Amino acid sequence: MLRIVHAFVSLEQHLRAIVTTPQSYHPGRCPHCGRTCLWAHGFYERKADRSEGGTLNSVPVPRYCCAACRRTCSRLPLCICPLRWYGWALQQLVFALIFVGMSLRCTAAVAGVDRRTVRRWWGWLLRRSDDFAFALRSRFPELGRTADTAAFWCACLALMPLCQAMAWLDLDGLDVP
Numbered sequence: 318m319l320r321i322v323h324a325f326v327s328l329e330q331h332l333r334a335i336v337t338t339p340q341s342y343h344p345g346r347c348p349h350c351g352r353t354c355l356w357a358h359g360f361y362e363r364k365a366d367r368s369e370g371g372t373l374n375s376v377p378v379p380r381y382c383c384a385a386c387r388r389t390c391s392r393l394p395l396c397i398c399p400l401r402w403y404g405w406a407l408q409q410l411v412f413a414l415i416f417v418g419m420s421l422r423c424t425a426a427v428a429g430v431d432r433r434t435v436r437r438w439w440g441w442l443l444r445r446s447d448d449f450a451f452a453l454r455s456r457f458p459e460l461g462r463t464a465d466t467a468a469f470w471c472a473c474l475a476l477m478p479l480c481q482a483m484a485w486l487d488l489d490g491l492d493v494p
């Protein structure tokens with residue numbers, strides 16, 4: 318889907334990069350028609366800073382328009398989750414706590430996230446893990462065989478942060494929230 322740029326793990330880096338190296342966001346080809354005639358098409362604003370006060374909000378996200386099909390697309394840095402309000406880093410913490418055996422209730426309390434949200438994220442990861450593991454192993458054979466879902470994700474997260482894994486899956490056309 319090319320939605321995620323493989324860079325900029327913090328909002329500060331993102332805000333600096335859209336000014337100093339805007340070309341690093343350019344998708345190269347249109348995610349809709351595959352042509353390469355995309356031009357910069359301004360920004361849309363979204364909330365992404367969950368720190369107290371949220372002083373970095375609203376965060377601009379670069380948009381592009383395709384000269385061939387006239388459709389637009391946008392590119393997100395690694396620090397912003399396309400469809401979730403919480404960032405990948407917090408989701409990774411939640412999964413890590415569950416993998417070491419913490420209950421969903423405790424995990425929610427420790428991470429400061431609503432228990433229903435934790436349950437939804439966890440259900441999503443379990444449902445999608447087979448497809449995600451297949452795609453990630455194709456790219457990273459060193460992930461090799463693992464005994465179960467938890468073992469796979471422990472190996473994966475030792476190799477790269479969740480945001481990076483999701484960026485690869487997004488690039489492979491898998492549905493990433």
Ligand SMILES: [Zn+2]
Nearest residue numbers: 347350383386
């Ligand atoms: Zn196009």
